[in-house]
Amino acid sequence: MKRSTKKCIIFGLVLSLIFIFALVAQGADKPVLRTLVFQGWARTPSLQKQVLEYEKLTGVKVEIEEVPFSQFHEKMILDFASKAGTYDFIGTLTDWFSELVRGGYIIPIDDYIKNDPPEDWPNTYPQALLNLQTKDGKLYGFPTHDGPIMLYYRKDLFEDPKEKEAFKEKYGYELQSPKTWAQFLDMAIFFNRPDQNLNGTVIAAKQGGQQLAYDFYLMLWSFGGDIFDENWKPIFNSQAGIDGLQYYADLRNKWGVTPKASTTYDETESGPIYLEGRAALMWHWSHIASWAEMEDRSKIIGKNGYTVFPVADPNIPHTTLDIHWFFAISSASKNQDETYELVKWLCNKENDKEAAFMGTVACRLSTFHDPDVLEKFPFYSGIEAALAGEAKTTPQIAEYAQVDDLIGIACSKVIAGEKTAKEALDEAAKQVEDLMAKAGYYK
Amino acid sequence: MSSIKNRRFNIPQLMVLPTIIFILAVSVYPLIYSFYMTLHDWSLTRAEPPTFVGIGNYISLFQDSRFWYSFRTTVIFTGWAVVMEMVIGMTLALSITRNTRFQQICRSILLIPMMITPVVLSLMWKYMYNPEYGIFNYFLHFLKIEGPIWLGEPSPALPAVIMVDIWQWTPFVFLLLFSGIASLPPDVFEAAQVDGATGFQTFRNITLPLVTPFLLVALLIRFMDSFRIFDTIYVLTKGGPANATETLSIYTYKVGFNYFNMGYAATLSYIILVIITIASQQFVKLEGKS
Numbered sequence: 001m002k003r004s005t006k007k008c009i010i011f012g013l014v015l016s017l018i019f020i021f022a023l024v025a026q027g028a029d030k031p032v033l034r035t036l037v038f039q040g041w042a043r044t045p046s047l048q049k050q051v052l053e054y055e056k057l058t059g060v061k062v063e064i065e066e067v068p069f070s071q072f073h074e075k076m077i078l079d080f081a082s083k084a085g086t087y088d089f090i091g092t093l094t095d096w097f098s099e100l101v102r103g104g105y106i107i108p109i110d111d112y113i114k115n116d117p118p119e120d121w122p123n124t125y126p127q128a129l130l131n132l133q134t135k136d137g138k139l140y141g142f143p144t145h146d147g148p149i150m151l152y153y154r155k156d157l158f159e160d161p162k163e164k165e166a167f168k169e170k171y172g173y174e175l176q177s178p179k180t181w182a183q184f185l186d187m188a189i190f191f192n193r194p195d196q197n198l199n200g201t202v203i204a205a206k207q208g209g210q211q212l213a214y215d216f217y218l219m220l221w222s223f224g225g226d227i228f229d230e231n232w233k234p235i236f237n238s239q240a241g242i243d244g245l246q247y248y249a250d251l252r253n254k255w256g257v258t259p260k261a262s263t264t265y266d267e268t269e270s271g272p273i274y275l276e277g278r279a280a281l282m283w284h285w286s287h288i289a290s291w292a293e294m295e296d297r298s299k300i301i302g303k304n305g306y307t308v309f310p311v312a313d314p315n316i317p318h319t320t321l322d323i324h325w326f327f328a329i330s331s332a333s334k335n336q337d338e339t340y341e342l343v344k345w346l347c348n349k350e351n352d353k354e355a356a357f358m359g360t361v362a363c364r365l366s367t368f369h370d371p372d373v374l375e376k377f378p379f380y381s382g383i384e385a386a387l388a389g390e391a392k393t394t395p396q397i398a399e400y401a402q403v404d405d406l407i408g409i410a411c412s413k414v415i416a417g418e419k420t421a422k423e424a425l426d427e428a429a430k431q432v433e434d435l436m437a438k439a440g441y442y443k
Numbered sequence: 444m445s446s447i448k449n450r451r452f453n454i455p456q457l458m459v460l461p462t463i464i465f466i467l468a469v470s471v472y473p474l475i476y477s478f479y480m481t482l483h484d485w486s487l488t489r490a491e492p493p494t495f496v497g498i499g500n501y502i503s504l505f506q507d508s509r510f511w512y513s514f515r516t517t518v519i520f521t522g523w524a525v526v527m528e529m530v531i532g533m534t535l536a537l538s539i540t541r542n543t544r545f546q547q548i549c550r551s552i553l554l555i556p557m558m559i560t561p562v563v564l565s566l567m568w569k570y571m572y573n574p575e576y577g578i579f580n581y582f583l584h585f586l587k588i589e590g591p592i593w594l595g596e597p598s599p600a601l602p603a604v605i606m607v608d609i610w611q612w613t614p615f616v617f618l619l620l621f622s623g624i625a626s627l628p629p630d631v632f633e634a635a636q637v638d639g640a641t642g643f644q645t646f647r648n649i650t651l652p653l654v655t656p657f658l659l660v661a662l663l664i665r666f667m668d669s670f671r672i673f674d675t676i677y678v679l680t681k682g683g684p685a686n687a688t689e690t691l692s693i694y695t696y697k698v699g700f701n702y703f704n705m706g707y708a709a710t711l712s713y714i715i716l717v718i719i720t721i722a723s724q725q726f727v728k729l730e731g732k733s
Contacts (some may be wrong), residue, residue: 070681074700081487081703099488099703206595207683261574263595265686398488400479402702416597416685 029119030063031335033088033342036079038072040268042287043091043145043245043325050346060338073401080105085332088339090143094132094323099133099398106328108138112340118142119349119381125363128387133326140326145284145355145364148386149218150379151184152292153177154280155305157191165434166190166377177307179318181222181247184281184310188257191280200257202270202279203248207270207412209266213404214321216411217394218283221319225311227395232441234432235405237425238412243312245421249414263415275300283309286361289379293357306379308386322391324363356380399439406431480709485705495541498712500639510711512686513694520601520690521669524608528665529610529658532616536624537646539684550621557614568607569594572679594680596689604688606674614663623657624650656730663726666718 003182037044044066051062065087067075067285073096074211079086080103092100100106118124121422129143157163167175171186178184204211225240236242250408251258258279262270267284274282275291275298282288291297292304292430307320327343329336345351349366356373361383367373368380410428413419419427436442481500485493504510535553539546556564571577572593580590591599627650635645651658673692676682682689682697689697691711699708 077487077703078700103488103492104490207685208681259575260592261595263592264574405697405701409683412683413685416687418597418685 003227030059030061031338032063033064033080033335033339034086035064035089035091036065036067036072036076037091038069039066039343041068041091041145041325042290043355043360046351046360047091047346048356049358050351050354051342054342054345055385058341060342063341069286072257077103077105079333080330083332085330087330088333088365089327089329089343091325092141092328093325094396095394095400095404097133097140097326098135098396098400101327102398106140107331107336108140109142109340110139112337112344113139116340116344118344120364120366123365126365126368126384126387128322129324129329129363131327132322132324132393141325142343143326144347144352144360145287146322146324146361146363146383147287147385148320148321148391149214149283149309150286150289150306150382151177151283151309151385152274152281152288152348153307154191154277154303155301156300156303157280158305177305178281178310179308181310181312182427184256185251185255188251189255190274190283192255192257197278199259199273199279200255201251201264201281202265202273203251203258204249204265204267204270205252205262205411205415206264206266206269207408209408211267211270212411213408214323214394215248216245216407217284217392218309218321219248220318221321221392222309222316223247224316232397234429234436234437237422237429240312241425242421245347245411245414245425247312248411249421252415253417256294264411277303286379286383287359290356290359290361290377293376306382316389319390319392322387322393324361346423370388397441399435402435406435428437446502477709477712480706481713483706485704486704487705493706496706501714502711504709504714509689509694510691510714513689513691515724516601516688517672517690517692518672519674520605520608520688521666522674523602523605524612524669525606525662525665527609528613528616529662531613533654533658534618534663535613535617536620551628553614553617556611557612559611561611561674562678564611565607565675568603568610569679572603574641595684597685600680600684600687604676604679607679608672610671611675612665616665619657619661619664620654623654627653659726659730663723663730666726667723670719670722671684671715 004307023242037047044064048064051064055061076087076090076092076096077099080100090106091107113121125143129146130139133140133143150363158177164175167187167190170190173183175187175190178187184201190200191198191202203215205215206212220227220241221238223240223244225236225238225244227234227236229235252260254263259265259273265273270282271284271291273279274284274288277299289304289306294303295301298304309320311318327346329339329343333339347364349364350383352364352367353370353373356367356370356377362373362380365384368384395403399404406428410419410424412422415423480493482495482497483493486494498595539549539553559567570578574580574590574592574595577590577593579593583590593599593603596730629650631653632645635649640648672690673696676688676693677696678689680688682693692715695708695711695715698704698711
């Protein structure tokens with residue numbers, strides 16, 4: 001090759017390298033922030049819209065990666081554990097809060113709040129929500145999508161005069177939203193009409209799904225029991241737990257008021273069945289109240305009613321399960337300052353309200369009290385009351401994922417008829433106790 | 444002269460070196476490191492570093508009733524899947540031996556299932572098994588039979604999952620055995636025909652012994668794959684309902700990627716490796732004898 005040609009090639013390569021570095025340096029002024037969400041998350045549509053607006057405002061690009069829910073927890077923990085710093089922030093679940101803090105994977109944001117608080121601080125959120133992201137007095141994120149469980153019922157059926165008359169004739173009391181499990185069962189049987197493609201209720205009893213263990217906690221609490229005592233000994237195998245689980249299994253096996261296929265449903269499958277008008281009663285997360293009024297998601301617009309979760313005995317206080325999603329900043333993020341700015345912006349008054357209109361269950365008190373929101377979604381007043389009242393949550397321990405799995409297996413065995421409720425819960429309680437002992441909870 | 448020889452001697456080694464490094468990095472190092480993990484108590488949800496526990500994980504494993512239950516499920520799955528694949532594969536291989544156009548087309552169609560990605564295939568079967576919209580219950584409905592909740596009840600769940608494996612991997616067995624049968628010398632069969640041997644006698648005394656080496660290879664490969672079955676079960680049932688389909692691989696996955704107990708998950712993986720290695724050696728010995 002001639003010398004002059006070689007010189008030209010080398011000169012061209014050097015110019016290219018300079019050009020590339022210039023481009024990179026230009027892009028390096030503004031970081032690209034990355035987050036991970038799961039497919040079907042109710043917050044995603046509003047998040048996708050809002051990050052584009054944020055980019056226009058600030059020039060900071062935000063990339064959203066979606067994975068199926070079944071892989072979300074795993075992907076999140078593996079990235080955090082590897083300290084790769086792939087994701088700057090995550091919309092994560094309060095169930096996993098303890099393991100994220102214990103692993104040192106997320107950072108407290110108190111110092112950021114001190115210097116740059118969100119609007120209305122400290123009266124931005126219900127304290128019940130903030131409590132689930134606080135450990136040792138440190139706050140680890142802002143709530144972004146809530147969902148206490150509510151009981152839903154078909155208002156159109158329950159308020160129909162003919163239905164009311166027929167129900168009173170059969171059962172001897174007024175047809176109205178059930179407050180006890182006995183009433184719930186009567187109404188579920190009454191409305192269970194396979195010939196009309198209407199089920200009394202629908203449950204999500206799939207083992208390995210998100211909902212089965214949650215349903216057990218709700219039954220346990222509503223029958224007067226609890227999961228752990230003050231020393232972290234499992235007590236869910238009490239008579240309350242046995243009765244609650246048996247009632248739950250009987251909905252399918254004995255009374256047939258929920259589809260037989262309920263053992264293949266997770267909450268993403270049971271919700272649409274109710275929204276399609278194929279169930280008269282259902283308990284589910286709060287977003288259903290929002291989705292029930294959305295044209296692209298519901299065939300029961302204007303027909304959905306909601307009330308408190310029933311109890312076995314009127315003397316037992318009504319409770320609900322509150323877990324929610326919050327934005328947490330990764331400790332491995334190289335852009336923590338920018339990420340806080342983004343998260344604070346995503347959770348401001350305007351964006352929280354917008355999220356409410358796009359299928360999210362918003363978390364700010366300002367949204368709960370907003371007249372536009374209350375007109376479209378009156379259930380927000382119910383959420384604030386539920387959070388102020390007897391809302392309970394899952395055990396805030398790092399071993400929660402395994403406890404959840406063991407309890408889910410026990411419930412599945414009872415529903416399958418392989419074990420009695422007592423046998424299955426006693427076995428699960430022993431396994432959980434061994435797990436907690438090994439983790440050092442007992443001295 | 445000797446320096447030129449040495450240079451020639453080193454060049455082939457240098458050419459192979461990248462491959463060796465790659466194999467060491469991708470196979471040997473992970474194997475050694477994962478064994479190291481089995482000797483430690485290591486949870487990804489704790490900030491503390493791994494703690495050395497010696498054979499503690501192995502002791503826990505042998506005392507773990509859930510390990511034994513998933514081992515039993517794996518043996519049942521493997522037993523049924525492999526046996527059925529051998530029987531159906533052999534039957535197909537014996538039936539489609541002529542080189543007619545029709546049989547050529549049949550052979551091509553038969554290979555389609557094993558070309559499909561297991562996850563995609565499992566999703567297809569999940570929809571077919573749907574108790575409300577799936578095709579199986581749809582046809583059962585015409586026969587006035589109430590279809591089971593295929594993946595939602597323990598008794599049909601494991602057979603349902605086994606059926607998917609059989610459907611996907613019988614073509615592999617068929618292909619192997621068909622190649623074996625096609626390579627057999629025809630004069631032996633002509634001699635048997637002349638001697639008046641029946642079809643069954645020919646199969647039992649000539650075909651089967653001659654095809655045995657191929658049978659053992661198919662058996663070995665299908666055993667190793669079935670014993671490690673994961674993706675099909677993960678997509679269809681995730682080990683449920685009531686843990687009816689929780690095989691060793693599914694349990695190992697849960698321990699590693701749901702509970703993040705990496706030391707114990709590594710231990711489970713090693714035990715699976717040991718079981719497969721021991722069983723495979725027996726197959727290889729049998730093959731040597733045959």
